[in-house]
């Protein structure tokens with residue numbers, strides 16, 4: 001049976017030319033002139049592969065891809081991008097595209113990529129079962145760590161997991177705290193019961209309270225119906241309270257009570273509810289210091305800290321880098337249908353010379369980007385972001401600027417690179433840089449104006465700290 005291909009492009013000439021060639025090659029081809037019609041064809045024709053232009057009016061190629069994935073279609077997508085828009089291509093790969101080609105379209109390249117895509121897909125199907133089993137077996141070992149530091153962490157986790165003890169997981173952002181919390185649950189007798197996660201920094205006090213404990217109908221503005229809280233949902237299982245250092249004093253008191261008495265009331269309720277929940281918490285704050293500073297209750301701290309696990313920053317355990325890189329190459333090969341085998345000479349050196357302020361999360365992002373961009377079987381330093389390609393081995397990011405640049409330029413570089421590291425989250429970046437979110441936003445507006453040709457503002461008086 002011939003493979004079926006769907007060609008989606010709003011430019012009629014380009015679309016028809018491609019269709020003709022693909023038919024000559026023996027494929028069965030259907031065309032669509034925009035994303036909407038493309039989606040329709042996806043459901044009707046169920047193609048093996050989709051050749052999809054990104055820039056189209058109304059529903060564009062990325063939107064079509066997102067829609068397809070969110071509705072469970074796993075057809076291969078090869079995206080056609082304008083020359084030079086690498087970032088869009090990366091975005092498409094992250095959204096699940098198999099590969100991309102740049103315009104003007106080189107027909108030979110299209111045919112090669114298409115064949116490779118279809119072949120990979122077959123291989124993937126063949127191996128899927130086998131791999132599933134393998135992964136199951138290595139579940140706990142999916143947390144990679146060969147260094148003595150991580151081995152010590154694993155040791156504590158393995159011993160504490162089967163108990164009911166609360167565990168406090170500490171470490172900088174991106175060191176793997178959530179992964180450890182999950183492992184504690186998986187390695188416990190509660191593994192078949194729910195693992196429920198709450199990010200305590202994401203919600204206001206009122207919302208967090210009702211999120212945790214639930215509420216009765218009409219208990220506060222917006223509480224239209226009765227709702228069960230996370231403590232109830234986690235009954236029998238594990239509740240993971242992330243960013244515990246951000247919980248307000250009022251909620252600290254309420255948490256203390258649940259931990260001590262295993263009971264609570266819903267917001268606006270009178271009935272006392274009993275639950276059996278194992279609590280694991282995490283924070284990137286120095287919680288002991290918060291206690292000393294009077295910001296975090298000492299009694300609650302001791303309740304949470306029955307066992308504590310500290311994940312060292314990646315820069316303190318660089319011996320973990322090679323194994324992590326291998327792990328992420330495999331992971332992103334799988335996710336993006338690539339077949340990168342390893343690192344070209346010199347690449348590991350670049351990875352080891354860098355300090356990884358964003359820790360394992362940053363390493364994961366860097367490897368994903370490199371796998372997506374890789375033209376060869378081996379990742380080269382060309383596939384790494386400029387920050388890592390640094391001029392000298394051992395150089396720290398930003399060194400190339402210092403000295404020789406104005407403070408303003410250095411600050412700009414620091415802000416933009418930090419934002420890149422934290423995936424654009426201004427609150428994270430503010431935390432890393434030790435400045436306010438407002439200041440970052442103010443600066444970004446300023447950079448946008450400068451880039452548009454305006455001079456640097458001279459009145460520094462009104463800017464936020």
Ligand SMILES: Nc1ncnc2c1ncn2[C@@H]1O[C@H](COP(=O)(O)OP(=O)(O)OP(=O)(O)O)[C@@H](O)[C@H]1O
Pocket residue numbers: 142143144145171172173174175176177178179180283284324327360361364
């Ligand atoms: N040892 C490890 N092995 C494999 N993957 C890891 C490891 N540590 C971290 N990761 C991966 O790195 C990413 C960040 O980890 P995680 O979300 O657990 O960090 P975190 O400490 O909770 O960060 P934050 O404080 O920002 O919430 C995740 O994708 C996670 O799977």
Ligand SMILES: [Mg+2]
Pocket residue numbers: 177178242
């Ligand atoms: Mg986390």
